[in-house]
Amino acid sequence: MTNKMWGGRFKQDQDLLFWKFQSSIHYDKVLASYDIKGSIAHAKMLGKTGIIPVRAAQLITSNLAKMLKDLENNSFKIDLSAEDIHSAIYIALKKKIGDAADYLHTARSRNDQVVLDLRMYAKDKISVLTGLIKKLQSALVNVSKKNIDVIIPGLTHTRHAVPILLSHQLLAYVEMFERDSKRLFQARERCDEMPLGACAMAGTSFVIDREYVAKLLGFKKVSQNSIDAVSDRDFVIDILSAIAILFMHLSRFCEEMILFSTPEFNIIEIGEAYCTGSSIMPQKKNPDALELIRGTSARAYANLNSIMIMMKGLPLSYNRDMQLDKEEFFDSVDMTEKVLTIMSGLVKSIMINKNNMLKVFEDDESLFALDIADYLVRKGLAFARAHTITGKIITYCADNRLKISALPIDKLKRFTSKFDESFYKELDAKRSVVKKSSTGSTNPIFVRQQINKWVKRLKD
Numbered sequence: 456m457t458n459k460m461w462g463g464r465f466k467q468d469q470d471l472l473f474w475k476f477q478s479s480i481h482y483d484k485v486l487a488s489y490d491i492k493g494s495i496a497h498a499k500m501l502g503k504t505g506i507i508p509v510r511a512a513q514l515i516t517s518n519l520a521k522m523l524k525d526l527e528n529n530s531f532k533i534d535l536s537a538e539d540i541h542s543a544i545y546i547a548l549k550k551k552i553g554d555a556a557d558y559l560h561t562a563r564s565r566n567d568q569v570v571l572d573l574r575m576y577a578k579d580k581i582s583v584l585t586g587l588i589k590k591l592q593s594a595l596v597n598v599s600k601k602n603i604d605v606i607i608p609g610l611t612h613t614r615h616a617v618p619i620l621l622s623h624q625l626l627a628y629v630e631m632f633e634r635d636s637k638r639l640f641q642a643r644e645r646c647d648e649m650p651l652g653a654c655a656m657a658g659t660s661f662v663i664d665r666e667y668v669a670k671l672l673g674f675k676k677v678s679q680n681s682i683d684a685v686s687d688r689d690f691v692i693d694i695l696s697a698i699a700i701l702f703m704h705l706s707r708f709c710e711e712m713i714l715f716s717t718p719e720f721n722i723i724e725i726g727e728a729y730c731t732g733s734s735i736m737p738q739k740k741n742p743d744a745l746e747l748i749r750g751t752s753a754r755a756y757a758n759l760n761s762i763m764i765m766m767k768g769l770p771l772s773y774n775r776d777m778q779l780d781k782e783e784f785f786d787s788v789d790m791t792e793k794v795l796t797i798m799s800g801l802v803k804s805i806m807i808n809k810n811n812m813l814k815v816f817e818d819d820e821s822l823f824a825l826d827i828a829d830y831l832v833r834k835g836l837a838f839a840r841a842h843t844i845t846g847k848i849i850t851y852c853a854d855n856r857l858k859i860s861a862l863p864i865d866k867l868k869r870f871t872s873k874f875d876e877s878f879y880k881e882l883d884a885k886r887s888v889v890k891k892s893s894t895g896s897t898n899p900i901f902v903r904q905q906i907n908k909w910v911k912r913l914k915d
């Protein structure tokens with residue numbers, strides 16, 4: 456028996472090297488279960504509408520159902536000499552039930568079949584990925600909750616800016632990952648269109664029941680333009696771009712955790728389970744997990760880029776180029792699954808160097824510059840004026856190697872008479888964060904509210 460779904464028109468066999476080059480079975484085999492489920496629904500519909508004999512439909516569906524079971528318990532061997540997974544399943548069925556299998560491909564083409572499989576795969580995988588994002592968010596919320604009292608230097612331009620709660624910073628990532636989740640959910644909505652019935656591109660002359668197939672396979676609606684149905688890979692690009700943005704967030708988080716765990720910042724420590732050592736420098740404990748995830752984001756971007764470029768010049772409708780969407784698509788999905796799982800574990804392993812965080816604010820009182828300026832505003836100065844005076848005090852202290860807290864009040868009064876003894880308590884990180892009062896700010900009351908909100912939201 457031939458291992459092709461076509462061949463009648465050919466006098467010659469394909470060149471061996473070309474045959475291997477064009478075969479997609481080595482990667483599209485991950486679609487096997489979807490392909491079988493799609494075929495079961497299609498055969499049921501063909502039987503129900505009387506397009507094929509009911510007995511043939513029953514034989515096909517019962518044997519495909521058995522095949523699906525075998526696949527699930529690893530006893531179905533996929534024939535890797537087949538051209539693609541659609542051919543492999545069809546040929547396996549034909550081996551089992553003989554000529555009755557020939558009815559299955561009525562009113563169907565691999566062009567609509569492959570999009571169906573891909574859409575089913577995408578819908579399932581998005582549910583897995585959003586579940587994993589939720590776990591990562593929960594891990595971040597947990598660290599935030601446990602360390603609600605930790606104040607760190609907030610950064611702009613990677614330089615000390617103002618005191619903030621570490622939890623506030625971590626919750627910023629929870630917001631980012633929430634947007635990633637939403638993007639994936641929205642992409643899932645756009646996947647939820649059943650393309651079968653488009654056939655090669657123009658539809659079919661048989662009176663098929665597409666809504667029935669959609670219902671059997673759990674699709675919300677059926678596609679409305681058969682040409683678009685087989686030409687469209689927007690849903691793949693949608694997901695790849697949501698993944699690319701997710702990786703941008705992951706990569707920024709990695710970069711920050713690498714910085715925060717350096718002896719220079721000394722804010723956190725990464726659990727040893729996520730570090731490796733050096734073969735020459737015995738002292739090293741390197742944040743390799745974070746570096747590799749940051750590095751892997753390049754591949755997430757490349758995969759998106761690759762499909763965008765592959766698609767951009769194609770005339771409608773199906774072109775074989777489109778087979779090449781799969782490796783990149785599957786790669787990005789697999790990579791995201793792995794990375795999110797590792798990242799959740801890594802976040803759980805993070806330890807906070809609380810004592811060092813108290814010292815930072817002693818060593819660098821310039822972190823209170825904005826608090827000083829705001830103090831002077833409250834004492835009656837215009838902000839720009841307060842800004843200039845504070846700047847002069849900072850420079851004076853830097854030039855003379857003095858701490859601001861060490862300046863006596865008469866010295867301070869030389870900068871402006873607005874200073875009085877109440878000033879010194881401004882040089883306090885805790886006071887600084889508590890004084891923040893705008894919604895969404897680093898005030899512990901707001902941050903605690905946010906933590907409670909996330910705990911609740913992530914539970915269901």
Ligand code: ARG
Pocket residue numbers: 479483539565566569775777778779
């Ligand atoms: N393996 C092909 C793909 O992934 C299936 C569709 C092939 N259709 C065709 N007419 N050659 O796109």
